[in-house]
Amino acid sequence: MAERPELSMDEYRRRSRRSFLTGGAALAAGFAGWRGVQRSAADRRIPGILRDVHGVNESIWSSLFREDHLAKEFAYEDASILQVNGVIGIRDEIDVDEWRVVVMGPDREIWGFHDLADIQALPRHEMTIEHKCIEGWAQVTNWGGARFSDFLELYADRLTDDISDVYLETPDRDYFVTMDMATMRHPQTLLAYDMLGEPLDNDHGAPLRLATPLKYGIKQIKRIGLIQFNTDKARDYWGDRGYDDYVGL
């Protein structure tokens, strides 16, 4: 310890007093900062400043997003029927034969209707991926369906560069999500109509749902009734209930 600076006890007492005052001030500042966070005006059920940080995180990770970077795929043998976590938006009975999905532009102008045969006419793709729930569990499952990017080709002449988001909702309008266009163009974002080679059952979103390993399950809406192309973010079921809007993986 010989090389360490030393203080006489008089110097030490002065220094000690200063340190304790600084420490007290830092403690007060830290506490005030914490209260400031807690009390910042709520933005859709969380403190506004935390919502802002979600926005910062989104801008960081969406700028790093690459459409050619694929999520890991797993062996088909590892896939199993997905645990059912949510039934909001799919509670009532549905006649799959009567089902249609509506496609709209930003001003709610109707661009088209599709039945399941239209979607199944697009090239079928399959993926065995790890589905992740925002609650914490993960499960390997297998989806079959059309790439959303192929579906976009049907509307290529109407999709202008200012289309930034896609809004999807269930036919009863109880469940709805807003998805960023980059994720929707990704080759692993599917309009899925089967799981493990079998047509979707009602609890898994029959007849058509969104499936992508790039977002948590809360974004992978079941029983799609509306696809609307937007120039701004629209509402989002869980985003409006305090969750991050982006939840990219």
Added chain:
Amino acid sequence: MTAILEPDEATPAPPPAKRRAVLKHRRGSRWMHWINFPLLTIMIWSGLRIYWAEDIYAFGILDWEWFKFFPEWFYETLGLNRKLARGLAFHFSFAWLFAINGIAFAIYTLVTGEWRELVPDRRALKDSVAVVLHDLHLRKEAPSQEGRYNAVQRMTYSLIILLGGVALLTGFAIFKPTQLSFLTTMFGGYTMARRIHFAVTIIFMLFFVVHILQVARAGWRNFASMLTGYEVVDAEVATDQEEVDHG
């Protein structure tokens, strides 16, 4: 965790005039230590709100569950239940501050050379046994040491700092398992990364308990040095220490 400059218990209290204050913790270490304390607390608190939503980790063999983490009253008492969205919001915000402070500390420790007093030296493993025996009053003398920390402190603090890095990296592996798939793969996949992240949290909590107990045991002078930087030492003991350091 023991105060290394504490006088031996058998030494009679020397007259006040012979005391002096010796630098123990530099300003940077002190600030970053104290900034880390609330940040890590917020990370664990918000992390438990996230864990609540899927609290599956337990020890056991096959169907036999020996120990499951956290009973329901634990969540309820601490307000951790049904707060997943808020937990995520706090966790993903304060993680940046935790990361910045931790990385700053790592750089600071390297640049100032303080790492030499922190990483275990060659004798650490052998000495640590003696330190533990001494702490348990089973051995009379503490082994000699170089620098601020004894062998057990060196190993524990180094491990905790290393685990801070593991917490950060597994955190990112869970946060962006596709965009940062190399990290997720490095930790053995998403589920394993979550397990490691949780295990590290438990180690932090256990460390906290032991750390507090040891600081309380080491006494006021040791604690005050973490605030003032200087530790009051009794002159004779300090002289012994000098010989030890250069011996």
